[in-house]
Amino acid sequence: QVQLVESGGGLVQPGGSLRLSCAASGIIFSINVMAWYRQAPGKQRELVAAITSGGSTNYADAVKGRFTISRDNAKNTVYLQMNSLKPEDTAVYYCNLVTVAHTTWGQGTQVTVSS
Helix, strand or coil, rough: CCEEEEEEEEEEECCCCCCEEEEECCCCCCCEEEEEEEECCCCCCCCEEEEEECEEEEEEECCCCCCEEEEEEECCCEEEECCCCCCCHCCEEEEEEEEECCECCCCCCEEEEEC
């Protein structure tokens, strides 16, 4: 069974930065995609950024140039560096892992951008 544990959320002022981490444990296929999604109150969950096990990345237009996704395959960990945060980035951020065998979600971590 695969588990994802997220950390790094919190309250930050507009223009500030946060770094989210997501550690995966269990039996994980080496070929996979790890991603961050977010869900704001009253809105649908949306993709923020994704990264393949080979290092290819994809970003939502709303975060391009501000957020950076990276991963450490040896640690089965994915990171999301968030800079120049805006109030509209406020949401619960979820980690996601997809392989040929399973799709797993983390429990979510709250990010609040407010002065």
